[in-house]
Each structure stands twice: as C-alpha cells, then as structure tokens.
Amino acid sequence: MKNFKFHPKHLTWLMPLILSGIMSGAISCFNLFLKLGWVDGFFSIWLHAWSLSWLMAFPLILIVLPLVRNTLMKFVEMPK
Template sequence: MSNNLPKFHPKHLNWLMPLILSGIMSGAISCFNMFINKGWSDQFISLWLHAWSLSWLMAFPLILVVLPLVRKFLMQFIEMPKEK
C-alpha cells in the first residue's frame, strides 16, 4: 500500500503545527466549556461549531505570536548538549 498523499516541505511546519494544535485545543476546550456551562441540547453541535470557529480564529494567530516568545523564554533554562 503506497502513500500518494501530497507532502509539504518541512519549512511549512512553522505554521502547520500551530494550525493543527490550535484547532484541536480550541475545539476541545470550547466543547468542554460549552457542555459544562450550557449542557446538552438539540442545538449543541451548531452552537459549539460557531464557538469553535471564533475560538480558532483567535487561537491560531495567538499561538503564532506566543510560541516563539515561549521558546525564547524556555531556552534560558535549557542546557544544550556539548558537541564532541
């Protein structure tokens, strides 16, 4: 079985990973919060999809900006291995 899916160049990981992660996280959190606050209803899915789309619209640009800052901050506490 061969994989004929198109492949992305590795340089696209800088925006693809935040896109997927922000989608998963905003979807899960908005679903959880909506269920906790509103409970289940006949309109739950449509209300959640609307909330998710707004959350994702905020989450993706936010993670694009914040991720490099967090990486820079954490590098202050990371000891890189010495090359032999």
C-alpha cells in the same frame, strides 16, 4: 497517485494551525457543555463557538509560541 507531503518549512504554521484547532475545539466543547449541558443544537452552537475560538487561538499561538520557546531556551541546557 503520488504521495503529497509538505515541505519542512511549512511546519512553522502547520503545527500551530493543527494544535490551535484541536485545543480550541476541545476547550470550547468542554466549556460549552459545562455551561449549557447537552441541548438541542449543541453541535451547531459548538461549531460557532469553536470557529471564533480558533480565529483567536491560531494567531495567538503564532505570536506566543516563539516567545515561549525563546524564554525557555534560556533555562534549558542543550547537549554538546
């Protein structure tokens, strides 16, 4: 079977997709645990909270990441 690889042009949406998924999952789990503790049904409650968080995080990071990158580039000296 041939190895499947994405074209580099897909990094513009794949990286934010994975990053937003990991971050929203970790943060929603942490916040939910702090609020409720380890309750019955924690996993299903967390998956619901995570899906809503990811629904918000992915489009937000797609919009904010280029703005942050462009702003930071004004303060970064690139090698010549």
